[in-house]
Amino acid sequence: xxxxxxxxxxxxxxxxxxxxxxxxxxxxxxxxxxxxxxxxxxxxxxxxxxxxxxxxxxxxxxxxxxxxxxxxxxxxxxxxxxxxxxxxxxxxxxxxxxxxxxxxxxxxxxxxxxxxxxxxxxxxxxxxxxxxxxxxxxxxxxxxxxxxxxxxxxxxxxxxxxxxxxxxxxxxxxxxxxxxxxxxxxxxxxxxxxxxxxxxxxxxxxxxxxxxxxxxxxxxxxxxxxxxxxxxxxxxxxxxxxxxxxxxxxxxxxxxxxxxxxxxxxxxxxxxxxxxxxxxxxxxxxxxxxxxxxxxxxxxxxx
Amino acid sequence: xxxxxxxxxxxxxxxxxxxxxxxxxxxxxxxxxxxxxxxxxxxxxxxxxxxxxxxxxxxxxxxxxxxxxxxxxxxxxxxxxxxxxxxxxxxxxxxxxxxxxxxxxxxxxxxxxxxxxxxxxxxxxxxxxxxxxxxxxxxxxxxxxxxxxxxxxxxxxxxxxxxxxxxxxxxxxxxxxxxxxxxxxxxxxxxxxxxxxxxxxxxxxxxxxxxxxxxxxxxxxxxxxxxxxxxxxxxxxxxxxxxxxxxxxxxxxxxxxxxxxxxxxxxxxxxxxxxxxxxxxxxxxxxxxxxxxxxxxxxxxxxxxxxxxxxxxxxxxxxxxxxxxxxxxxxxxx
Numbered sequence: 001x002x003x004x005x006x007x008x009x010x011x012x013x014x015x016x017x018x019x020x021x022x023x024x025x026x027x028x029x030x031x032x033x034x035x036x037x038x039x040x041x042x043x044x045x046x047x048x049x050x051x052x053x054x055x056x057x058x059x060x061x062x063x064x065x066x067x068x069x070x071x072x073x074x075x076x077x078x079x080x081x082x083x084x085x086x087x088x089x090x091x092x093x094x095x096x097x098x099x100x101x102x103x104x105x106x107x108x109x110x111x112x113x114x115x116x117x118x119x120x121x122x123x124x125x126x127x128x129x130x131x132x133x134x135x136x137x138x139x140x141x142x143x144x145x146x147x148x149x150x151x152x153x154x155x156x157x158x159x160x161x162x163x164x165x166x167x168x169x170x171x172x173x174x175x176x177x178x179x180x181x182x183x184x185x186x187x188x189x190x191x192x193x194x195x196x197x198x199x200x201x202x203x204x205x206x207x208x209x210x211x212x213x214x215x216x217x218x219x220x221x222x223x224x225x226x227x228x229x230x231x232x233x234x235x236x237x238x239x240x241x242x243x244x245x246x247x248x249x250x251x252x253x254x255x256x257x258x259x260x261x262x263x264x265x266x267x268x269x270x271x272x273x274x275x276x277x278x279x280x281x282x283x284x285x286x287x288x289x290x291x292x293x294x295x296x297x298x299x300x301x302x303x
Numbered sequence: 304x305x306x307x308x309x310x311x312x313x314x315x316x317x318x319x320x321x322x323x324x325x326x327x328x329x330x331x332x333x334x335x336x337x338x339x340x341x342x343x344x345x346x347x348x349x350x351x352x353x354x355x356x357x358x359x360x361x362x363x364x365x366x367x368x369x370x371x372x373x374x375x376x377x378x379x380x381x382x383x384x385x386x387x388x389x390x391x392x393x394x395x396x397x398x399x400x401x402x403x404x405x406x407x408x409x410x411x412x413x414x415x416x417x418x419x420x421x422x423x424x425x426x427x428x429x430x431x432x433x434x435x436x437x438x439x440x441x442x443x444x445x446x447x448x449x450x451x452x453x454x455x456x457x458x459x460x461x462x463x464x465x466x467x468x469x470x471x472x473x474x475x476x477x478x479x480x481x482x483x484x485x486x487x488x489x490x491x492x493x494x495x496x497x498x499x500x501x502x503x504x505x506x507x508x509x510x511x512x513x514x515x516x517x518x519x520x521x522x523x524x525x526x527x528x529x530x531x532x533x534x535x536x537x538x539x540x541x542x543x544x545x546x547x548x549x550x551x552x553x554x555x556x557x558x559x560x561x562x563x564x565x566x567x568x569x570x571x572x573x574x575x576x577x578x579x580x581x582x583x584x585x586x587x588x589x590x591x592x593x594x595x596x597x598x599x600x601x602x603x604x605x606x607x608x609x610x611x612x613x614x615x616x617x618x619x620x621x622x623x624x625x626x627x628x629x630x631x632x633x634x635x636x637x
Contacts, residue, residue, distance in 0.1 A: 025443045032438060036452045042471045042511070043455065045478045049470060063481035104364065107357040115346075115354060123362060125631055130369040132564075132623045134572045136591040137616045140598050140609050141375035142368065144386060174368035177361055206350040210357070235460030237575040242595075253460045257579055267476050274466045281458045289451075292458070296516070297523040 050074065050271035057268060073272035081262065081269065082248065082255070083276050090234055090251035090280075093165055097172040098229045102222060104173065105180030110210045112181070113188040114196060124185060131178030135238050142171060143242055158245075167243040168251075172233050180225050183298045187221040188214060221298065227288045228295030231281055252277050373616065380609035386598075399610035407607070413588035416502055417618075420509070420589070421570035428510040429566050432517025437547065439518070440525045454519060456512040465579035468508040469495055498586025505576055505587060513569060517562055524558030525551070560629050567622040571615065590615045 049062065056067025077083050108127065112120040146161035153159055161167045195217070196209045204212070215222075240254040247258060256277055263269040285292060346354070383395040403410050435453055439446050456464065471478050472494035479494065480486040494504040528551050536546040552559070574591040577583040583592025590611060597608030 025441065028438050028441070028443060032435075032443075032449050035435070036449055039452050039456070039511070041478065042467050042508075046467050046470050049476075057476075062476040063478065063486065104361040108361040111354055111358045117354075117358075121631060123358070125627055126370070127361075127365060128630070129623055129627060130365055132568055132619070132626070133369070133373065134568075134574075134591055134615055134619055136574060136594040137376055137612045137619070138369065138372040139594060140379060140386075140605055140612065141372035143598065144605070145372065145375075147386075148389060170364075171368055174364045177365060178369075181361070205347070206353045206357075231458055235458075235463075237460055237462040237578075241578075242599075253462055256462060256466050259466060267470060267473065270466065271470055274463060274470070277463050278459065285455075285458050293454075293519060296457075296519055 046271045046274055049268055050275045052268060054266055054268045062267070073268045074276060077263075077269055077272045077276055081273055083252065083273060085248060086250060086252040086255040087276070087280070089165075089249055089255075090253070093168050093172070093240070093251050094230055094233045097169045097176070097233050098226060100169070100173045101176045101180055101229055102226055105177045105225075106184055106215060106218065106222070107210065108177065108181045109184035109188055110214055113185040114193070114209070114214065115206070124182065127178040127181045129178070131175060131182070135175065139238075139242055146243065162243055163245050163249065164243075165249070168236075168239045171239050171243075172236060176229055176232065180229065183225060184218060184221060187218055187298075191217055220294075223288075224291045224295035224298055227284060227291040230284060231292065234280060376609050376612045376616065379605055380613045382606050382609075384605040386605045395606055399606040400614075402607060403610050403614070409584075409588040409593055410611075413590050413593050416587070416589050417570060417573075419502065420506060420573055421567060423506040424509070424513055424566050424570050428513040429517050429562060431510070432514040433521050435514065435518040436521035436525060440522060450518075450522070453515045455515070457515040457519065459512065461509065461512065461573070461575035462579045464508055464512055465505075465576040468504070468511075469580065472504055495580045496585075501580070501586045505580065509569075509573065509576060513566070516565070520558055520562055520565075521555070524555040527558075528554045560626070564622050564626040568619065571619050571622075590618075 049057070050073050051069045051071070052067055053070060053072055057064075060066040108123070111117070112124050143162075146167050149161050151160055156164050158164070191214065195213055199209050199213050234251075235253055236251075237253050237257075240251050241257065244250055244254070247255070250258075256273060259270045259273050263273070379392075380399055381395060381397070382392050383398070384392045435449075439449055459467075470476075474480060474491050474493040474496070475486065477486075477494070480491045485491045492500060495501050532550050532554060533546055536550045541549065572591065573589055574583075574595075577587040577589055577592050578595070581587055583589055583596065594608050594611045594615060597604045597611065
């Protein structure tokens, strides 16, 4: 799995590439620069709008250079707009969902890739297919199942699973297990079986083979998948939209659905809210870009 | 690039022994050292119990929260129900499907929009991503910077992309109308509000993300192409375009398949962006959005929503089955 080691092509294929390096590529640069500028405009515009006070844009118009810049819109969205709360909700959903997904998927992947068992392929197909379904296909039954599952009010104030973080965590986990199992099982199959055989001779049981031998070797794949899943689940819009009714429990990605109503055409505040939503992904991207890119290409390295 | 290449060929290859083949494959000794292979298969009772839990828990979660609901969706599509009391579920035969196809005005526009969405991603967004990948795969200055820029939207949710483009497209305050010089005039277009243009505006916003994703996958794919193939082609006198279309592109077959599947599935899953804009109404109807419109709100018509969900399911199964056959069919034949 060399994509993991070197996700972005840089120096490889030197022979083929060095022939081209003498050329100037003016046309290519012009095209790429134009595209890159076009690519950045929507984000740049949001940031520019977010940094300007509403009074200034009202006075000079949105398309203008006058007035001052400040983080006031960000502060207002954070404190009065409830974005601090939404971000905490996102954390409360994303962290357990990612950990559970990786835990269950790695167990499943270990079982189907390292142990000889009759239904390996059947199970793997079932897991992979499940991940590819459009979520809307399952929406009605899941909603009704959660609604009709009575729970004590001390556990959930809705008396059922609706409006709880657990519902979102459970469904996110179930949905993402398929993809992670597929990727991890491919990764584990590529590991030499001498590793576990040696452990077997020493009398190590299945759990020790999984936990002490295979899992540590899968660290690069787990890091890549973990980063990817954090972004996937943080970006999930649909399940909280379906299951969570109280606005103050929404994670940030779903909460931006209410921005328009909440901020009443105050585009500066809406832009600031959008930028706040973007910050966690940006931090993860800058810190773990390698892992994220590797995770995205992992799934496609086989096909 | 591919894990397939690293694996030794499976000793027994008849499709019937599919499950056994995969497990045997990771084990290099399977053919050479039969004694050792037999030892591996022997599991203690405790090991079997541990394995049963390791397989059973994820499988139970998957069955309970993915496949059981899928079956329920199919079952509910043949009933009439308002979602309140389980006792009120009444059989309805194929009435829901007949209603959806004949008497439900947004259904056919939604089908058209889904097809248009697929065509737009397949004919514009995907080739654009491929073009960017090919250009950036050359050794040009600042390649990494360009890559980072094109890749940025891939990290964003489609919901957030809807909000960001709303700010850009807005009739009175959006940048686009200022750039076109129509802002503040009667000719100013409300790009997300006008039902004649909003589907195109939404597809452009979706392209912003999809092209970056395709670029990333093809960059990895291009790196996996054996450089000697290109050299051989250029020695044979092929120019750059011929080399690409006749040698490099066919050599990326595994990535091409993944991209075909991703493009189809993304176009069926498109939901967040239209829901953020106007809940999938007024020119932005998509099947996925119609499913939800029938499930939430006051007039809950679970049967109709489920019929729409089943239609979406049947269409989705085409690329899913194609992908599974490509991926796992090869596995058992190897």
